[in-house]
Amino acid sequence: MNKSSILTRLTNSRVWRSFFRHGWPDNPLDRSLAMTSNLFFHLHPVKVSRKSLKWSYSFGLGIISSILFGVLVFTGILLMFYYVPSVERAYPTMKEIQLSVPLGQFTRNMHRWAAHAMVLAVILHMARVFYTGAYKPPREFNWVIGVILLLLTMGSSFTGYLLPWDQLSFWAITVGTNIAGYAPGVGDTVRQILLGGVEVGQSTLIRFYTLHIALLPTLVALLVSVHIWRVRKDGGLAANEVEER
Numbered sequence: 001m002n003k004s005s006i007l008t009r010l011t012n013s014r015v016w017r018s019f020f021r022h023g024w025p026d027n028p029l030d031r032s033l034a035m036t037s038n039l040f041f042h043l044h045p046v047k048v049s050r051k052s053l054k055w056s057y058s059f060g061l062g063i064i065s066s067i068l069f070g071v072l073v074f075t076g077i078l079l080m081f082y083y084v085p086s087v088e089r090a091y092p093t094m095k096e097i098q099l100s101v102p103l104g105q106f107t108r109n110m111h112r113w114a115a116h117a118m119v120l121a122v123i124l125h126m127a128r129v130f131y132t133g134a135y136k137p138p139r140e141f142n143w144v145i146g147v148i149l150l151l152l153t154m155g156s157s158f159t160g161y162l163l164p165w166d167q168l169s170f171w172a173i174t175v176g177t178n179i180a181g182y183a184p185g186v187g188d189t190v191r192q193i194l195l196g197g198v199e200v201g202q203s204t205l206i207r208f209y210t211l212h213i214a215l216l217p218t219l220v221a222l223l224v225s226v227h228i229w230r231v232r233k234d235g236g237l238a239a240n241e242v243e244e245r
């Protein structure tokens, strides 16, 4: 059997067809189907300008933020196998992860560094969008989604900070929630809701844990999907339009 007949048999097989809804991309139709039926390739518009493909236009900061979020979800799930969100067990389990779990120290550091890097990447991404004027119509909706993503990123960072339950986390959250308490009118209520009481304790830990591992990442995942879908629907990066004019 020659090479091309093996390829034809493979691409006509039912298993192949259930994964890829097109033939081997050796003709214009299958080539375009290969692009439009692939989730990642489909994120790009049909035509893109050279300027938007230049590294120095976006520095890939949006993609870098998305990848860091992926790293955080992956390493976060690994940490959840050991971490126990109770005031008696949180610190010892965190030490156990560092000292006796295989690759525990590495996983924890990956999680910590990726978290710091994500905050930085999202802020730089926002600055890039601002300086290239990409917040202007029709992208104003995506700018607003972006602002919510920034707040969610900060929220994830803040809630994660308490989880090691060491002196640094305890006092950082005490100071942070006290600052929230000074907001006019709603301050005291917000502080009480965050703490689940009058001071940082077990109720605070379980609230922060639930926000950190369930609510905030789910919202980030949903909004990042809408955000990237919107980039595609608005005709790709704003640089495309500048070149068309």
Ligand code: HEM
Residues within 6 Å of the ligand: 058, 059, 060, 061, 062, 063, 065, 066, 069, 122, 125, 126, 129, 132, 134, 135, 139, 142, 143, 144, 145, 146, 147, 149, 150, 153, 220, 224, 227, 228, 231, 236, 237, 238, 239
């Ligand atoms: C979790 C945080 C975020 C993620 C994962 C994310 C992801 C992305 C990606 C992948 C792109 C397309 C490629 C690129 O520009 O690098 C993009 C574009 C965009 N983002 Fe974000 N983003 C986030 C936060 C933000 C923030 C904080 C803002 C602004 C407040 C924002 C506003 C925008 C806008 C307006 C565009 C279109 C840019 C253009 O057309 O040139 N994003 N984002």
